[in-house]
Amino acid sequence: xxxxxxxxxxxxxxxxxxxxxxxxxxxxxxxxxxxxxxxxxxxxxxxxxxxxxxxxxxxxxxxxxxxxxxxxxxxxxxxxxxxxxxxxxxxxxxxxxxxxxxxxxxxxxxxxxxxxxxxxxxxxxxxxxxxxxxxxxxxxx
Numbered sequence: 064x065x066x067x068x069x070x071x072x073x074x075x076x077x078x079x080x081x082x083x084x085x086x087x088x089x090x091x092x093x094x095x096x097x098x099x100x101x102x103x104x105x106x107x108x109x110x111x112x113x114x115x116x117x118x119x120x121x122x123x124x125x126x127x128x129x130x131x132x133x134x135x136x137x138x139x140x141x142x143x144x145x146x147x148x149x150x151x152x153x154x155x156x157x158x159x160x161x162x163x164x165x166x167x168x169x170x171x172x173x174x175x176x177x178x179x180x181x182x183x184x185x186x187x188x189x190x191x192x193x194x195x196x197x198x199x200x201x202x203x204x
Contacts, residue, residue: 066107071122074100078126090177096126097181105189119182126178 078096085091100122108115 066118067121070100070103070107070118071125073103074122074126090173093126093174093177094181094184097123097178098185100126101182101185102189105185109189123178127174
């Protein structure tokens with residue numbers, strides 16, 4: 064449990080500071096956060112005798128909503144829902160609603176690609192470190 068919390072916090076810190084540095088490119092921010100999470104989880108798995116996925120999942124579960132909120136899609140969706148509830152149609156056209164939906168979908172795809180790239184690169188970085196017992200499951204077909 065402490066390892067899960069430390070890995071989740073490290074992913075958040077990397078995401079936060081990378082977001083300040085690469086504000087115009089959120090894909091890099093998401094990939095760096097996932098890379099930090101993956102490297103720490105795979106190193107704990109290699110050095111200890113646990114499963115990396117057990118350490119990785121809570122951190123990734125924190126990455127997704129945080130990244131979705133950081134891109135602004137979450138706030139724009141909530142603002143649109145609030146506008147519909149309190150003001151009916153709110154004077155927006157179907158084209159504006161479709162654009163908001165497409166932007167939210169695009170943000171979700173960006174988040175998925177960034178996290179996938181970060182976790183894949185971290186697996187490739189940590190993979191050459193040999194385990195003391197047993198075999199590794201990566202690249203074993």
